[in-house]
Amino acid sequence: MKRLILALATAAALAVAQAPTPSADSILDRVDANAVPGNKILISEMTIHGRRDSRTLRSKSWIQGQEKAFSEYLDPPREQGTKMLKLGDQLWTYSPDTDRIISISGHMLRQSVMGSDLSYEDMMEDRRLRTAYEAKVAGQEAVGGRDCWIIEMTSRTGEAAYQSRKSWVDKERFLVLKEERYAKSGKLLKDVAVQSAIRVGERWVAERVIFRDALKQGGGTEFKVVSIEFDTAIPESLFSKASLRK
């Protein structure tokens, strides 16, 4: 009997171990489903570790799907009241000191957001990974003690902010725990490392993330979720240029 149980257990373990690797597209579908909510209200802190010093910015964002987002900086005083509005592929910023709404386009999209390791282009990324990239599973590896699929992605159209990405996706939570983003030349542009994740309802959210611009010499940017609410009603009027001046 014991032998039978042992044989069954071994067979089960082998079956699990040799379970067919899911397709990259199906993994990305799960990643997108986890990452792209209907509505989201987020308060976050961004600590930028520059070559000279570090500074922390606090902001509140109202996000509707991947098309609409409105952010307001709460701190530090110099940035307080600075707002940003994203509608589809358009981005505007408002500064209370100048009372001007400026459209951010062209090469300005590659500029850093508030001196961080994130660019406006990073913020503008609104397409689902599955739609934007052709992907393949390149292997599996543990990241921070969690088993991950390694997914290699190449831009389908060449219009994405990064030509290719290599992502480590948590096998269970379908959360990207580590990512490297590359230029067309193959040069590493950015790497992203999730330090901790929290469960909010049915979703897993990266709570602390380190972004590092490979072309910068600073100590990276730490993004921290202070609070997050999903599927909360957001007035449609918020996503308009008029609301920037309010």
Add this chain to the structure above:
Amino acid sequence: MMKFLLKGILRDRTRSLFPFLIVTVGVFLSVALYGYLRGAEIDVVRSNANLGFGHVRVLTAAYARDIEQLPNDLALTGVSALTVQLCSAFPGMIWTPRIEYGGLLDVPDEKGETRAQAPIAGLAVELRAPSGPERELLGLDRILVRGRLPEKPGDMLISEGLAEKLKVNPGDKATLIGTTMHGSMALENFVISGTIRFGIQAMDRMAAIADLADVQKALDMPDAAGEILGFFQDGFYNQEKAAGLAQVFQARFGEGMDEFRPVIQTLRDQPGMDYLFRQLAYVTFLIVGIFLLSMSLVLWNAGLLGTLRRYGEFGVRLAIGEDKSRVYRSMIVEALMIGVLGSIAGTVLGLGLSYYLQAKGIDLSGMLKNVSFLMPTVIRSKVTPFSYVIGFIPGLVATLVGSAIAGRAIYKRQTASLFKELES
């Protein structure tokens, strides 16, 4: 003998006027060309010093490493105290902080929406300081085209070309979109107080000049500046003095390995400047050298011809018993006199033209449309002490040498055959 020869030169114009005119023209061209090339050299160096690099430049070691990117996040901090220290350590210098920055100038319409936008090459200097050197260094009073110089906080000067591109006039508002010292987006409103034209293509396309304090506020750089420029009081760059100053500075301020320690660079250390200095010296040497050589050959030839033309005259003088050495000496003295008179006349004319071009200059803008470095479009002559003597090299030496060589024929003539020669 001198008086006699001088009278001969003045009274017998057939033998002296042509050599005199040739010497005068040759010397005039030499002096004028030397003055113009020297002026061009000084103008190019001065433009690069005043508008870009200073005679020496203090900046952080980290800023110096990535200088092409104008990395204001690596700028000098505590600039007021450092400037005071520099003034006390090097009292013979003028020290002035500056910020160079890139960005966009955004012009709003009536609704505050973007009407026009253009990239700018921004320069922040102390414009409102009552005794500051910047107005003179940048020649702002001279290059102002429309409007007025900045007087109030928030005033900005832009190049006339940029104003035309943006379709703005003095009094219009524009928003600077730049990057703060921390890398954030900087937005600051300015009033276009006036327009300027440097006469330098690279700057006339996109220059914007505002007061240092305004830009420090806009770029979140309190008491910080990209660089502190140092200028010699006499306005002329001297490499030996600059290098000596740099050594003293390095020993006093530049110790340690901190990437934000101040370091100093001389004008010649700046990108492309060593090459420019060498090229300027080489080209001036080449052009003046070739010109002086060719002028010397012409004047030498004139001396030869003048002497040979008087072959008969010398023959008669020898025939009536004048000593060969005396004839030769008188010829040399005569050549010396013509050389001196021609050189003086040519130098006076050359200096006259040089002084005129020193004031007026020649506008070369049509030839410099695609030049991207700091090259002034109006090149002025420069009269230096050497301008007073350079014409004497071809004017005097060549004439003398020409006559001396031609005069050797006097010694080859045989007294016995002189009458035979003269008869024929």
